[in-house]
Amino acid sequence: MSFPGTAQEHTGQEWTERYQGALMNTFGPPQRVLVRGEGPYVWDVDGNKYLDLLGGIAVNALGHAHPALLKAVGEQLGTLGHVSNFFTSEPQVELAEKLLSLLGQDGPGGGAGPRAANGRVFFTSTGTEANEAAFKATRKTGRTTIVATEGSFHGRTMGALALTSKQAYREPFEPLPGDVRWVPYGDAAALESAVDETVAAVVVEPIQGEAGVVVPSDDYLAEARRITSEHGALLWIDEVQTGIGRTGAWFDHARSCITPDLVTVAKGLGGGIPIGACIALGDTATLLQPGNHGTTFGGNPVATSAALAVIETIEAEGLLENAREVGDAIRSGLADHPLVAETTGRGLLVGIVLTEPKAAEIQQAALDAGLIINNATPERLRLAPPLILTPEQADGAVKTLRMLLDEASS
Known part of the structure; x- marks a missing residue:
């Protein structure tokens, strides 16, 4: 054939x-x-x-060669393909606003309406980079310890790898950055024992994808929110695999009715065009300031146009x-x-x-x-x-x- x-x-x-x-x-x-x-x-x-x-x-997310994605990428590339981050573009701003709006909605279907979450977005090209940005944001709290879970996968760059539990990935590159404490996934009691006033953040996936689609109890993320709040630590939800409709909700953590401090997304966001985002909510949104972080391709007009088309198509269809x-x-x-x-x-x-x-x-x-x-x-x-x-x-x-x-x- x-x-x-x-x-x-x-x-x-x-x-x-x-x-x-x-x-x-x-x-x-x-x-x-x-x-x-x-x-x-x-x-x-x-x-x-x-x-x-x-x-x-x-x-x-939209399969292969979806007309909406082809149209968005082609039109944007024919108009404005790339600019440095000395400048911005309309789709970059619109996508940041849209992601904050989706985070402001309630419930697994995001049906409560278009109020925007109080936050800011940093665009990247991959999920690993989104997690690197979140990692750097946690350092701005003045604390250095992060609690991560066994079975986790957050990426393979040095910072993200430090939070990824699989020893075969980690050992060839140790020592890795950060002071990381490991706890069993889904064990709220173990998490409570590990979090104290030295912890900058707890990073957790709503469902562990790399580990084989491991689902915690329904109250696990709510418990994680309670524990981190009691100790002044950030709750960082890695939605790189679960976000943007994958689990039937815009963000899987929404079903727990919690507000995290950091949310990272990528994968399905661009439908095949490389894009990721680190979304910081509340006071966390001001942690990274000029000179603290940067990217060449993050927020690229073509990638952000593709992401807008993906979100619009998920809604429309x-x-x-x-x-x-x-x-x-x-x-x-x-x-x-x-x-x-x-x-x-x-x-x-x-x-x-x-x-x-x-x-x-x-x-x-x-x-x-x-x-x-x-x-x-x-x-x-x-x-x-x-x-x-x-x-x-x-x-x-x-x-x-x-x-x-x-x-x-x-």
């Missing part, structure tokens, strides 16, 4: 060999060489079609509700399989916890069957498909996954 403009003279294997000869070996060999995407589907160089149930790891309904259908469609211990997550961040360590085997079988999924741990599979995924597409994926689970059980 070939497509106009994508016919290739070289096979996937040949491209992979060229990749291995030209790129650093930071990711290992690529699983496939992709050439085209449309909606929730992608095609590889050999003509194979896949239903993308990973969405670039929760990035491609009812994709928050779609994420909730389709995600629930996927979880319920797999939950009763004998090889599935439980399904986890919210919205279209779906975890599949297996009774046996067969995640890698099932992930590879799924790829061969035309489904892109992730084996987060030996016992956990992760799905983060585009928010545009239809019930019919999800139903077909569930049937294929159940077949693969049957084969792995035999």
Whole structure:
């Protein structure tokens, strides 16, 4: 099978060999060489079609080649592609205002109306950079200790890596910056024991994605807010993976009815165009001052226009509700399989916890069957498909996954 403009003279294997000869070996060999995407589907160089149930790891919120995103990026690039941060642009200001407005809404659907949260935004190009900005903001409190959770992932630059728990990521680069205290994720009692007047901030994900879609108890974030407030520490919510509609809400922490001090977002915000944001609320908004931080590409007109288009499309197409309904259908469609211990997550961040360590085997079988999924741990599979995924597409994926689970059980 070939497509106009994508016919290739070289096979996937040949491209992979060229990749291995030209790129650093930071990711290992690529699983496939992709050439085209449309909606929730992608095609590889050999003509194979896949239903993308990973969405670039929760990035491609609108799928591939969405007309709204293409229009926004093309028009902005044709008008004003980049300016330094000696200047600003209309989409940069509009996006900052929009994010603050979304944070000012109540409930999982953000339905209380358009009041803006009291805060300020610093734009970046990635989630890691958003977390670096938040890390620097915590230092301006005059305290240096940060409490982070086991199983966390906040990025791989030196500051963000210091807050990422996986030893295999951390050990080659130690000593890392910061005085970090580790506590079990979801354990409010352990958190209370770790936080005192020396702690600058507690950083926590509403759902741990990298760990395999691990969900804490419903009161965990509220307890974290209480504990940090009692000791004058900041509560920093990392919504890089969960934010911008992924879990069926603009921000997943909203369901806990709390106001954090710092919120970081990225991934789905640009729908595939690199952008992140560190959002500081209340008094925290004034911690970073001129000269304290900077970026070349953060707040770029093209990236901020893309993000506005993503948010507008999520609103216009009812994709928050779609994420909730389709995600629930996927979880319920797999939950009763004998090889599935439980399904986890919210919205279209779906975890599949297996009774046996067969995640890698099932992930590879799924790829061969035309489904892109992730084996987060030996016992956990992760799905983060585009928010545009239809019930019919999800139903077909569930049937294929159940077949693969049957084969792995035999």
